Amino acid sequence: MPISRRSLLYAAGLGLAGFGARRPAYAHPTLLLAPPPAALDPHTLTPFVDPLPVPAIARAEGLRPDPVNPAQRLPYYRIALQTCMLRVHRDLAPTRMWGFAGAVPGPTFETRRGEGLLVEWVNALPEKHLLPVDHSIHGAEAELPEVRAVVHLHGAKAAPESDGYPEAWYPPGTSALCHYPNAQDAAMLWYHDHTLGINRLNVYAGLLGTFFIRDDDEDALSLPKGKHEIPLIVFDRMFGRDGQLYYPVSADPQSPWMPEFFGDAVLINGKLLPYLDVEPRKYRLRMLNAANARFFHFSISADVPFHQIGSDQGLLSAPVTLKYLSLAPGERADVIVDFSGLHGKRITLKNDIQDILQFRVGAHSGRDESVLPASLRPLVRTPESAAIRTRDLTLDEVDNLVGESATMMLNGTHWCMPITENPVLDTVEIWNLINLTDDAHPIHLHLVRFQILDRRRFAVDEYMTKKTVRHTGHAIAPEPGEAGWKDTVRADPGMITRIIVRFEGFAGRYVWHCHILEHEDNEMMRPFQVLPAPANA
Numbered sequence: 156m157p158i159s160r161r162s163l164l165y166a167a168g169l170g171l172a173g174f175g176a177r178r179p180a181y182a183h184p185t186l187l188l189a190p191p192p193a194a195l196d197p198h199t200l201t202p203f204v205d206p207l208p209v210p211a212i213a214r215a216e217g218l219r220p221d222p223v224n225p226a227q228r229l230p231y232y233r234i235a236l237q238t239c240m241l242r243v244h245r246d247l248a249p250t251r252m253w254g255f256a257g258a259v260p261g262p263t264f265e266t267r268r269g270e271g272l273l274v275e276w277v278n279a280l281p282e283k284h285l286l287p288v289d290h291s292i293h294g295a296e297a298e299l300p301e302v303r304a305v306v307h308l309h310g311a312k313a314a315p316e317s318d319g320y321p322e323a324w325y326p327p328g329t330s331a332l333c334h335y336p337n338a339q340d341a342a343m344l345w346y347h348d349h350t351l352g353i354n355r356l357n358v359y360a361g362l363l364g365t366f367f368i369r370d371d372d373e374d375a376l377s378l379p380k381g382k383h384e385i386p387l388i389v390f391d392r393m394f395g396r397d398g399q400l401y402y403p404v405s406a407d408p409q410s411p412w413m414p415e416f417f418g419d420a421v422l423i424n425g426k427l428l429p430y431l432d433v434e435p436r437k438y439r440l441r442m443l444n445a446a447n448a449r450f451f452h453f454s455i456s457a458d459v460p461f462h463q464i465g466s467d468q469g470l471l472s473a474p475v476t477l478k479y480l481s482l483a484p485g486e487r488a489d490v491i492v493d494f495s496g497l498h499g500k501r502i503t504l505k506n507d508i509q510d511i512l513q514f515r516v517g518a519h520s521g522r523d524e525s526v527l528p529a530s531l532r533p534l535v536r537t538p539e540s541a542a543i544r545t546r547d548l549t550l551d552e553v554d555n556l557v558g559e560s561a562t563m564m565l566n567g568t569h570w571c572m573p574i575t576e577n578p579v580l581d582t583v584e585i586w587n588l589i590n591l592t593d594d595a596h597p598i599h600l601h602l603v604r605f606q607i608l609d610r611r612r613f614a615v616d617e618y619m620t621k622k623t624v625r626h627t628g629h630a631i632a633p634e635p636g637e638a639g640w641k642d643t644v645r646a647d648p649g650m651i652t653r654i655i656v657r658f659e660g661f662a663g664r665y666v667w668h669c670h671i672l673e674h675e676d677n678e679m680m681r682p683f684q685v686l687p688a689p690a691n692a
Contacts, residue, residue, distance in 0.1 A: 193395050193396045193397065194393070194394075194395060194396065194401070195247070195393075195394040195395055195396045195398070195420070196419075197394075197419055197420040197427060197428070200244050200246055200247070200427065200428060201245075201246065202428040202510065202513070203428055203429065203430040203513040204244075204245045204246075204428075204430075205244060205245050205426050205427075205428070205429045205430070206426075206429060206430060206431070206432070207385075207423060207424055207426060207429040207430065207431040207512065208424050208425060208426055208429070209385060209386065209424065210258065210260050210261065210262055210263045210364065210365065210386065210388075210424065211256075211258065211262045211263070212262060212263055212264075212265055213232055213234065213256070213261075213262035213263060213264045213265075214232075214262075215230035215231055215232050215272070216231055216232065216233050217230075217231050218230060218231060219231040219273055221271060221334075222273075222334050223334070223336075229271050229272050229273050229334075230266075230272045230273070231272070231273045231274075231275070232264075232272065232273065232274045232275070233274075233275045233277060234255050234256050234261065234262070234274055234275070234276055234277065235255070235256060235257070235277045235279040236253065236254075236255060236276065236277065236278050236279060236280055236304050236306075236348075236362060237253070237254065237256075237257055237279040237280060238251065238252075238253060238280065238281060238285075239251075239252055239253070239254040239257040239258060239259065239361070240252075241254070241258075241259050241361070241425055242398075243392075243394070243398070243420075243422060243425060243426060243427045244426070244427045244428065247394070247398035247427075248397060248398035248399075249398065250394065250398050250399055250400060251285065251399060251400070252285070252360055252361035252400065253280060253285060253357065253360035253361045253362055254361045254362070255346075255362065255363075255364050258364075258425075259361035259363070259425045260361075260363050260364045260365065260388045260424060260425060260445075261346070261362075261363065261364030262364060263364065263365045263366070263367065263386065264346075264364075264365070264366040264367065265367050265369070266335075266337050266366075266367070266368055266369070267337070267368065267369045267370060268337060268338070268339065268340065268341060268368055268369070268370035268371075269336075269337060269338055270337055271334060271335060271336045271337055271338075272334075272335055272337070273332060273333070273334055273335075274306075274332070274333050274335065275330050275331070275332045275333075276304070276305075276306045276330060276331050276332075276333065277330040278302075278303075278304045278325050278326060278327050278328065278329055278330060279327065279328075280302050280304065280327050281302065281327065282300070282301065282302055282326075282327055283301060283302065284301045284302050284353070284356065285356075285360045285400070286356045286359065286360060286400070286402045287402065287404055288301055288353060288356065289404070289412050291412065292352045292412055292676055292677055293351075293352060293569070293570060293571065293677075293678065294321070294322075294350075294351030294352025294353075294570070294676075295351075295352030295353050295676075296352075299352075300326040300327075302326065302327055303324035303325065303326055303350050303353065304324060304325060304348055304350055304357060304362065305319050305320065305321065305323050305324040305325065305331065305348065305349050305350050306319050306331070306333070306346055306347070306348060306349065306362075307319030307346065307347060307348075307349035307601070308333070308335060308344055308345075308346045308366060309344055309345050309346065309347060309485065309599070309642070310342060310343075310344035310345070310467060310468060310604075310642045311335055311337075311339075311344055311366075312336070312338060312339050312602060312603075312604075312659075312660040312661070313333070313334070313335050313336065313602070313660075313661070314334065314661045314663065315661060315663030315664050315665060316333075316663075317333035317334050317335065318601055318602065318665060319333075319349040320349075320664065320665075320666065321349050321350060321351035321354070321666060321680065322351050324350045324351070335366075337368050338660075339368060339468075339604075340368070340370060340372075340468065340469040340470070340532075340640070341367075341368050341369050341370040341372065341373040341469055341470070342367075342368055342465070342467070342468050342469035342487075343365060343366075343367055343386075343441045343443065343465075343487050343489060344365070344366040344367070344368065345363065345364065345365045345366060345388075345443055345445065345487070346363065346364050346365075346366055347362055347363040347364075347445070348362040348363075351570070351676075352676055353676070354672055354675055354676050355413075355416070355447055355672035355673050355675070355676045356402065358445075358447065358672055359392070359400070359402055359416070359447055359672075360400070361425075363388070363390075363445050365386050365388060365441070365443065367441075372470075372532060373469075373470065376470075376526070376528050376531065377524065377525055377526045377528075378439055378464070378491070378525055378526070378528075379436075379437050379438055379439040379491065379525040380439070380525070383434075383436070383437070383438050383439065383525065384438070384439040384440075384441065385431065385438060385439070385440055385441070386424065386440075386441045386443070387423055387424065387440050387441065387442045387443070387504075387512070388423065388424050388425075388443045388445050389421065389422070389423050389442065389443065389444055389445065389446070389451055389482075389506075389511070390421075390422055390444075390445040390446045390447075390449075391416075391417065391418035391419070391420060391421050391422070391446050391447075391449050392418045392420050392422060393418040393419060393420060394420055402416065403416075412673065412676070412677055413673050414561065414673055414674075415447070415448035415671055415673050415674070416447040416448050416672075416673055417448060417449055418446075418449075421506055421509065421511045423504075423511060423512050428510075428511065428512075428513075429512060429513075430512070430513040430514070430515055431512060431513070431514055431515070432515050432517055433494050433514050433515065433516055433517070434494065434516070434517060434518065434519050434520055434523075435494050435495050435496060435497055435498045435516050435517075435518070435519060436493070436494060436495060436519065436523035436525075437491055437492070437493045437494075437495070437523055437525050437526075437527065438491065438492050438493075438494065439464075439489070439490070439491055439525075440489075440490050440491075440492055441487070441489055442480070442482065442487060442488045442489075442490060443482075443486075443487050444482035444483060444484050444485065444486050444487075445484075446484050447484065447671065447672040447673060448484060448671045448672065448673060448674075449484070450481065450482070450483050450484070450595065451481065451482050451506050452479060452480075452481050452506060452507050453479065453480040453481070453482070453504060453505065453506060454478060454479050454480070454504075454505050455492065455502060455503070455504055455505070455514075456502045456503045456505065456510075457497070457500065457502045458478070459492060459493075459494070459497070459502060460476050460477060460478055460492075461476070461477045461478075461480050461488075461490040461491075461492060462474045462475070462476055462477075462490060462491040462492070462493070462527055463475045463476075463477055463480065463488055463489065463490050463635075463636045464489050464490065464491055464527075464528075464531055465487075465488070465489030465531075465639065466486070466487065466488060466489070466636060466637055466639045466640070466641060467486060467487050467604075467640065467641045467642045467643055468604040468639065468640035468641060468642055469489075469532070469639065469640055470489070470531040470532040470639065471531055471532070471534070471635075471636070471638065471639040472530065472531060472532060472533065472534040472638075472639065473529065473530050473531055474491070474527060474528070474529075474531065475635040475636050477636060480636070483595065483597035483643065483645045483670070484597050484670045484671055484672070485597050485599050485643040485670035486597060486643050486645075488636065491527050493527070494514065494516050495523075497516040498516055498517070498518060499516065499517075500516045501513055501514070501515050501516070502514050502516070534638075534639060534640075536606060537583060537606055537655045537657065539585065539608070539655065541583040541655075541657075542583045542584055542585045542655060543579075543582050543583060543584065544578070544582075544584045544585075545584065545585040545586075545587065546576065546584060546585070546586050546587065547587045547589060547624075548565060548566045548576075548586055548587065548588055548589065549565070549566050549567060549589045549590075549591055550563075550565060550588060550589065550590045550591060550592055550596050550598075550646060550669070550679075551563070551564040551565070551566070551567050551591055551592065552564075552591070552592040552593070552594075562677060562678050563592070563669065563674040563677055563678055563679035564678050564679060565667070565668070565669075565679055565680070565681045566681065568681060569678050570678055570680055570681065570682075574664075574681075574682050574683060574684050575681075576667070576681065576683035576684070577683065577684045577685075577686055578656075578658040578683065578685055578686070579658070579685070579686045579687075579688055579689075580658060580659070580661075580662045580685050580686065580687055580688045581657070581658070581659055581688050582657070582658060582688075583655060583656065583657045583658075584655075584656055584658070585608070585653060585654070585655050585656075586653070586654050586656060587651050587652075587653050588644070588646040588651065588652040588653070588654070589613070589618065589624070589651050590646045590647060590648050590649065590650055590651070590652070591615055591618065591619065592648060593648050594648060594671070594674075595645055595646065595647050595648060596645075596646045596669045596670075596671065596674065596679070597643050597644070597645055597646075597669065597670040597671065598643065598644050598645075598646050598652075598667065598668070598669060598670070599642060599643040599667065599668060599669075599670045600642060600656065600665075600667045600683075601665040601666050601667065602658070602660055602661065602665045602685070603642070603656050603657065603658055603659070603660070604640040604641065604642055605640070605641055605642070605644070605654045605655060605656040605657075606633075606638075606639075606640065606641065606654065606655050607633035607637055607638070607641060607644055607652070607653070607654055608633075608653035608654060608655055609630040609631055609632055609633070609652075609653055610630070610631045610633075610647060610650045610651070610652045610653075611626050611628055611629070611630045611631065611650060611651050611653075612626065612627045612628035612649055612650050613625060613626050613627055613649070613650070613651055614627055615649050624651065626651075641654075643670055658685050661685065662685045662686060662687040662688075663684070663685055664682055664683075664684050664685075665682070665683055665684075665685065666680055666681065666682050666683065667680070667681055667683055668680030668681065
């Protein structure tokens with residue numbers, strides 16, 4: 156995957172492998188930042204001395220009335236956003252972070268399709284931010300409380316008041332009650348902060364966790380489960396030698412925001428270079444790219460393949476066997492890995508050539524009754540003829556007149572400008588994502604799931620001058636692992652990525668944005684309004 160021409164190189168010895176680039180990274184000279192004075196080089200740490208932690212399961216505190224149907228009572232969870240100390244490696248001092256329920260990642264929610272629940276997200280954070288706040292960014296002005304939060308359940312079909320609208324933040328000492336109906340297929344969702352202007356900082360501090368919806372169709376497949384189903388929540392960070400988080404600020408005083416963040420330490424479930432004891436049998440790995448900006452390119456040593464069975468919004472129609480698995484920020488992959496025949500071996504999960512997790516294959520503890528089905532779930536493609544509207548939407552980069560940073564925008568429009576995308580409830584639209592930048596952007600739409608139609612090269616310069624599309628290549632079908640239901644799509648540079656979307660569930664105001672969090676915080680996010688269906692429809 157190409158990375159931005161503004162990607163930053165840090166003097167930590169990570170090189171291209173750590174960045175996950177497929178072509179040489181470019182570092183602008185004014186943005187070639189040194190690490191903190193006492194920077195940690197993660198390569199100096201002994202690898203694979205800490206077991207991989209598995210997040211705890213969230214526990215309900217009781218029942219409360221359903222806000223839609225008060226006669227029904229729903230499980231009620233109370234989850235605090237709070238400071239916590241996390242030991243990311245045996246040889247480092249505990250790291251001060253922000254987590255849900257005192258953990259990074261936060262507790263995992265387990266629920267079933269159609270079984271709603273209530274979560275009260277309680278802001279118990281301090282009033283001073285853990286990281287430097289750039290007040291030049293819209294939504295992070297100095298007159299606002301320095302610490303604010305609002306939680307978004309990424310991939311959920313939820314009413315707008317429970318979706319985590321970026322301006323619906325709440326300061327320390329307050330909370331928000333959200334209702335998640337879970338009226339959707341089995342899938343791995345994830346929750347994270349979504350506060351306008353400081354989203355990248357709050358997530359970087361540790362405010363993220365996973366949310367699983369199960370259903371009968373998934374249960375019938377006899378997939379690996381229980382201790383043989385493991386979430387792998389992957390994100391990168393930078394640390395000082397004292398073990399504390401470091402988030403760099405641009406060296407350019409005219410442009411203090413960071414265009415993208417790439418760290419030299421890759422954490423899995425909050426651990427740096429952990430190991431996982433496995434049996435010589437099939438495992439189901441639920442993989443999430445929770446990084447601010449990094450695209451991960453995974454493989455397993457000893458030529459062990461991934462059998463991908465699902466993507467963002469649930470199961471594929473059939474397994475896809477892959478040697479390499481790429482995930483953009485915000486994307487998920489549901490994979491089965493078979494360790495059969497590897498008893499006594501130690502193999503590694505890699506990001507490019509960098510080992511990030513060791514699997515230690517031991518002895519069987521019982522018979523493996525799980526299966527890798529030949530077919531998974533029927534997938535009905537949404538026909539293009541169902542769309543009542545096609546929208547051309549540009550992904551833009553506008554260079555500033557001073558400094559070296561740029562403003563990233565959607566459709567040449569700032570966050571605070573009037574809404575221009577207003578689909579009608581229960582209608583289908585095609586969105587053409589026209590990428591005019593040098594970056595690959597993971598574009599996420601709230602509320603909905605969609606299907607990728609194709610990607611196609613076009614003459615960027617001609618579009619910039621004449622606003623006309625001239626294709627320069629043939630249409631490329633989605634990759635097999637992204638041919639199912641998605642909520643985040645990789646829009647490649649110099650290409651038009653087409654998605655087809657049914658706007659269903661709720662009317663109201665939602666957002667769509669780039670899931671590179673630095674871009675999202677600097678204008679690459681827009682609201683859209685789902686209009687109620689006409690009464691006579």
